[in-house]
Amino acid sequence: MTNDVHAATTAADTFPRQYARTLRYTVGQPRSFAVAPDGARVVFLRSDTSRAGGGARANLLWTLDPATGAEAVAADPLALLGGGDEDLSPAERARRERSREGSAGIVGYALDSAAELAAFALSGRLFVADLVGGGARELPAGGPLLDPRPSPDGRWIAYPTTGGALRLIAADGSGDRALAEPEAAGVTWGQAEFIAQEEMNRDRGYWWSPGGDALLVARADDTPVQRWWIADPANPQAVPAEVAYPAAGTANAEVTLWLLGLDGSRTEVVWDRAAHPYLGRVHWSAGGPPLLLVQARDQRSQLLLTVDPVTGATSELLTERDAAWLELFTGAPAWTPDGRLLRISDEPGHRALFAGEAKLTDDTLHLRAVLAVEAEQVLCLASAGEGAEDQTPGLQGLYAVPLDGSGPRLLHRGAALDAVRGGEVTVLSSAALDRPGRRAEVLRGAERLAVIASHAETPVLTTRPQFRLAGERRIPAAVVLPTGYDRERDGLLPVLMDPYGGPGAALVTQAHNAFLTSQWFADQGFAVVVADGRGTPGRSPAWEKSIAFDFAGVTLDDQVEALHALAEEFPLDLARVAIRGWSYGGYLSALAVLRRPDVFHAAVAGAPVTDWQLYDTHYTERYLGHPSERPEVYQANSLIADAPKLERPLMIVHGLADDNVVAAHTLRLSSALLAAGRPHTVLPLSGVTHMTPQEQVAENLLLLQVDFLRSALGL
Structure with missing residues (x-):
């Protein structure tokens, strides 16, 4: 099925009613794409709009075979929960609020490095899906839990609990145990603190080592954060919700970082947290040692640090300063496969991509995000820099930027672009003026292999900006x-x-x-x-x-x-x-x-x-x-x-x-x-x-x- 938009409106629909019912036309739209590193399968989420009531909003986990375009359900929340409704913990509701997540069912998943095993949470319970052989099952994990993630080799699943612990279980369901447990109220292991989720675009609190034998884990203590109480005046019998809210000028949560080995070892990662308390980004890949970006509270200076995975000691790679502030970017900093530091930095009139000391883009591009780092090139999103001749508003470009410095190549120009890649297969998601919704195309080079079906409703009106x-x-x-x-x-x-x-x-x-x-x-x-x-x-x-x-x-x-x-x-x-x-x-x-x-x-x-x-x-x-x-x-x-x-x-x-x-x-x-x-x-x-x-x-x-x-x- 390759139609982009499925019309399911009725004659009685008005725009306000349809807009509200479809969660701004996102219900039935495919999202959250991933591609296996060999390009053999595409993984994504999409709700089943044929279901009644709130079930139409519940996302299923799907796979698509790029060779044939055939789709298959990898996990159905309705079947896994036995037809029952979801039961979300306050922690999960808060997490969804931070990410502006309004749908239901499977709202996120994580894969092993081969994209053969998917892990996800439903109603605070742990489930895994076999993306090759098929079938999904629940693992007997402690909970309620959130944000489970497989090790790169697929042998283990780590997961934080709403009680603040970080736990580990084997993919076959054996050996469930705690890696770290909170020492006091207000302490969490492996969860992003409020300010990271709300403002840093960092919704993770732990990262697997490339070898799957250790994790970098954030420990957050929100005890210093002031408490606010949010009451429901319409229901005065309800107890007000306690919120640890770090308002301007007040204390933040104290965030430290630890190396936890699967053998039970624990080593603190040490940097000058008094000068740079914000943990902005963490990257750990085969290209080099763990990489941290830490910011000063005023965000006018930041350090790029490497971590010794044995001692936890850090070494400074780069210091950046700005008179106004320094931005945090998606996908950077990171390592290139040949061991160079990949980063986005401000230059006059644009933001540029650097690999080591080499500047890979000029003032015709204003870099927005790094989407994929490959052996010979980097996949990036960029808008027009001040040196570009065409300053048409509202457009972005998807670019392949060679690591040899030979200059970026435009792959696609459009609106609301996003892309993921595995092997030679790319999933490109884009919007346009001449069609409603988003189109998700599966490409090999310039060849379109498939269009992932969208079941989002067609709006009852047409825009003409x-x-x-x-x-x-x-x-x-x-x-x-x-x-x-x-x-x-x-x-x-x-x-x-x-x-x-x-x-x-x-x-x-x-x-x-x-x-x-x-x-x-x-x-x-x-x-x-x-x-x-x-x-x-x-x-x-x-x-x-x-x-x-x-x-x-x-x-x-x-x-x-x-x-x-x-x-x-x-x-x-x-x-x-x-x-x-x-x-x-x-x-x-x-x-x-x-x-x-x-x-x-x-x-x-x-x-x-x-x-x-x-x-x-x-x-x-x-x-x-x-x-x-x-x-x-x-x-x-x-x-x-x-x-x-x-x-x-x-x-x-x-x-x-x-x-x-x-x-x-x-x-x-x-x-x-x-x-x-x-x-x-x-x-x-x-x-x-x-x-x-x-x-x-x-x-x-x-x-x-x-x-x-x-x-x-x-x-």
Whole structure:
């Protein structure tokens, strides 16, 4: 079966209902790909949309034979759990919240080095699947557990428990034992701490040695971290949830790293943790000794260290410094097969790939991630650097970068690209403007061997964004007009700015589904503008780092510049401008009506950060510094003191169970607005986290927002 999108809509479907039911059109879409090193099989997850109710969201583990295109189920959670529902521990729920995981069933898996054995958790229990001979079975492991990982040789499975231990069991189910157990409450072995999961894009806490005889294991002690209590006001009988939350300026968890041998040996890895407390990246491959990237708390210096696997002593390979901050990257640092250090580093106008001292890319490419390191080349994602002639917004490139320095070769250009590789087989996942969803192609060189079937629903509407580089700063932007709009007939349109606008996320991408919500708002009678101003990733280091110590001024100025520049070409009514956003976009939306009421006439702020001293250490201090050292920066970027300035309609939406941007942000702003006598609307969402995954909530939020904006703008 090679169709890309399976239509399962009904005549009664509306976009808000369909969008909510399908988890933003991800249900039925293949994901989490892996390829065997000999290219003999592709492994992936995909839910079975033919099942009723919540079962349609449960991912199965699949394999595909590249030679024939035939798919086979390797593990079915419904069968493995005997038809019962999943029972998730609080630790697993928190882990999924950190990774923004809204699906069910098998949400992650790990493979041995030959991709013959897969290990995964279901309801806190350990399962393995034989990807060659077939069959899946449960192993009698202690639990509840999470994140099991086979040794490279497939003989052992290591797994952390929710109680904080790291345990080991043989692949045949024998010999289950503890490798490390917590010495006190608050200690975990083999789990990534909150700040690593939420902000460092490090969701692992242990790494196997290439020989499968030892592990590098993180020990995290969150005893020093302050405790917050998140209650459910709708259910006052419920005990509030205790959360160890490292807010800006407060203590982080103490993270150490240990070498644990399967023979019971234990050796601490030693580095200057006082100067560089953040464990950012760990890499252990056959190309060299264990490799660590550790950062200073202010993230303006970092060390690349090698580890002696016998003594635990570390040796410094490289020190990097930056006046603003240093980024963490996917896939790097790493070793090349010939033993050179592979890294991504900032250069003027771009980010470059280095192998040892050799610079492998120039200013025509801005490196984003390393996807695979092969014998003679590296597979990378990159966008256009400042030296590139084509600066078309919203596109990325998949490149093969030879290790001999002969120059990168473009393999594919598109949107939302990702790829995995094994032998000569590549799975390329991409999105495009002319088709909904994502397409996962199995390739050998340029030859397409198969397309992995997607059963995601076809959206009930079609997006039509128009892309521009707006204003003097050439801000990447997209404009979405109502379906069937005619300028002579319909005239100027009220404007809805729909940004994220901050670091870490770019919304202007040439992908159909990226603009579905914007198109729906446009079809309610708005011209929708999405602008990626300074601070958003993918342009250049200077573009991203120009927001250092100034969220409010820089990001708001760029929204205004993009709006006014686009109004010279598009039918934008500058007398009726609204703005909406979530998380940082919620902060930006509230900021807009508070500080620029001359430009913005209404706002919907979802889960906004209103006081940056309430947000976490690694993110906030990276951009604004430490609050005790730069209190004026925190004051200048807070919304609380601006409350008396409100003169435009503002709706604030917040999930009361949010443990990322806690509801205190909204409550403090609302209290300040009330004290200043400024009318506003607060929509509290009981039991809702930062993701708002509940169908009814997600659907009704869209409907309530459009009603509020119409009323606020007098439509």
